[in-house]
Structure formats: structure tokens, C-alpha cells
Amino acid sequence: MKINQPVNALMLPGGGARGAYQVGVIKAILEILATDKNPFPVICGTSAGAINATVLASHAADIQHGIKRLEYFWTNVHCADIYKTGAGTIFKTIMRSIGAITLGGLGVKPPRSLLDNTPLKQLLSEQLRLPQIQQALEQGVLHALSINASSYDTAEAISFFQALKQESWRRTRRQGIAEPMTVEHVMASTALPFIFPAQRIGHQYYGDGGLRMTAPLSPAIHLNADRILVIGTRDEKPIEAPSQQSDYPSMGELGGYMLDTIFMDNMMADLSRLKRINRTLSLMPPEKQASTHLKHIETLIIKPSEDVRDVTARHANNIPRAVRTLLKLIGGWGKDWRMPSYLLFEPPYTKELIELGYQDAQAQKDTIRDFMSAPSTTGT
DSSP, X not given: OEEEOOOEEEEXXXXXXXXXXXXXXXXXXXXXXXXXXXXXXXXEEETHHHHXXXXXXXXXXXXXXXXXXXXXXXXXXXXXXXXXXXXXXXXXXXXXXXXXXXXXXXXXXXXXXXXXXXXXHHHHHHHOOTHHHHHHHHHTXXXXXXXXXXXXXXXXXXXXXXXXXXXXXXXXXXXXXEOOOOHHHHHHHTOOTTTSOOEEETTEEEEETTTTOSOTTHHHHHTTOSEEEEEOSSOOOXXXXXXXXXXXXXHHHHHHHHHHIIIIIHHHHHHHHHHHHHHHHHTSOHHHHHHHTOOOOEEEEEOOSSOHHHHHHHHGGGSOHHHHHHHHXXXXXSTTOHHHHHHOOOHHHHHHHHHHHHHHHHHTHHHHHHHHHSOEEEOO
């Protein structure tokens, strides 16, 4: 057997405001490993995870500074920094929606989205250090950054990636495209369907990267990862069935279920699929393994130990009043708190999520240390 230096990948799924949890986990991992060097040459992100991934990649040469910038961002962010929260803006959205339903035949068009995230674009334009990504690549402290988006025009999952030496790839309904990252790429990945407007890149409109990505681990694998650490944004504890007939799900509740699905369900399914492949490879002799063009890839997922919806319930009233009114109108307020959990960009909530992520990672410090330090073995 030949011992190789493994390529570590960090996978950051989406989750809206839940993305703060990832910052706490990464902060703890850097402490556990006691390193100033970037331990993740390949960094992949989707939606809010794309913001975190881009910041980390741009500071790969000084990863400690990168996590400090992320922590500052998430502990000082407000809803108004991400989307317009004014009563006038929200009222116009409500009235346009009503008008489109009642007067659509007279040419009244519905709003492009529930919320206007123009403030986020301005914030990213000011805060992201995109030229530093190329510098990190040239210095060898970063191998690749990948950001997922979904094309509304071609119905494909697109992984935009920036790397020094890596060919583009294409599979059924998904492809990897090499090009320098821009604010538009990040905005496309964060464009939650129905909630935020689509983002145009070139001649196509894109939405959130989780929409079409049925194999979320594939970008890291295409970028030559040997092991992948995933930081989820949802606990996986089973939810008890109701003891009596429940109410019909509202539009807001359905929206929350959809967000849960696109951010984590495909990720969990892909992790299970990869484990099955690993198991199959372990049963094959080395020469047979070589003929499959597959390789054993280790994975570790860190996810919230507490239901994020419970954390949301404690801080929900920090959401601006006009946004609360809008969520109440569509049935997205109270009950399961799913939709507010993605939109609650306020310090009391994000700080608690960062602390939760930090404590969850520290509770697994031995597992994390072993995962990150084990050598990669391949057949010769």
C-alpha cells in the first residue's frame, strides 16, 4: 500500500441564517487542530454556505483571520443587511401578490420574490475579497473553491469552481464550470426560491444551489478530495407523528419543508450513497477496485445537537415587524418555525447558533482530530 497526503474538503450546505452554525464548528476545528494553516484545500459551499466558503477561500493564506471575519459578520448581521425590511417594501409585495391573483388577467404581474435581497449584494460587494482567492491558489494554500447554483434555463445543477488545474465536468443534469468567482456567483447560490429573486449570470438565470443538486458531494469528489467534512444545518432526530389530526399545511409551512429538503435531504442521501460505495469497494480486491475508477472517500458530518427550530422560537420576535406580518400572512409563523429559522439574521440568534456549533464540534474533538490526521491509503 502507498501512503499519500490526503486532500481534505470542507462541504458547507445551505441554510440561510442557520449558516451561522457552521462558523462555530469551523472555529472549534481550527482550535482542535491547533493550526494556523488552512486544513481544507478544497472548499465547497451552497447558499449561505457559499458565503462562508468564499470568505474562507479568500483567506486561505491566513485562515485564522478568515474565521474571525466570518464570526464578526455573523454576530453583527441584521435582517436589513440581507433583505429590505421596511413596511413600505413589504406592503408593496403583499399588494402586488394580491393584485396578481385578482387582476392577473389585466396585466398585473406578481412580485419576483417574497423579499428583496439587494442589501445582501451591496454587503457582499463591500466585504468579499475575491482577488485573494486567486492569490491563495497560486500560493498553494488552496486547491479549489466551488459554489453551487441551479440554472432555471437549463434545469441543471451548476458547480462554478475556481482552481489552477482542473478540467470542467458534465454529468446528467449537472456540470462543473471553471471561472473566477464574482459576487453574482454567490448571489445566485443564495437565491432561495420564491423568497429571493433569481440572479443572472451571462445569459441564464440561477437560483439556490440546492435546488437541482442531487449529488452534493460530487463537486468535492471531482476536485480530487480524499475525505470530506460536512457541516450540516439541521439535526437528524426523528420527529414524532401527531397524536391527533393536524391542520392542513400552510404555504409558509410548505416553504419551510421545501427549504429543509433542498438543503439537507439530498446531502444525507448522498452521504448514504457514498458509504455504500465505500463498503462495496472494501469487498473488492485491489485490481478490481482500480478497474472501477472509484476510490474510497472518508466522510464526517457535524450537525446541530439541538433542533434549530427550538433556537428560532427563542429569538423569533427579533425579526422586523413587517417581515413577521408577511410570514403570518402566508402561514409561516409559529407552529414549526422552519421558515423563520432561515430568515432570522439577527445577532441574538446567530450568536447562539455559533456557540452551539462550537460546542458541538468540541464535543467531537477526538473524532475530528482522528478524521483529519489519518493518512490516506491507496492500492499501488
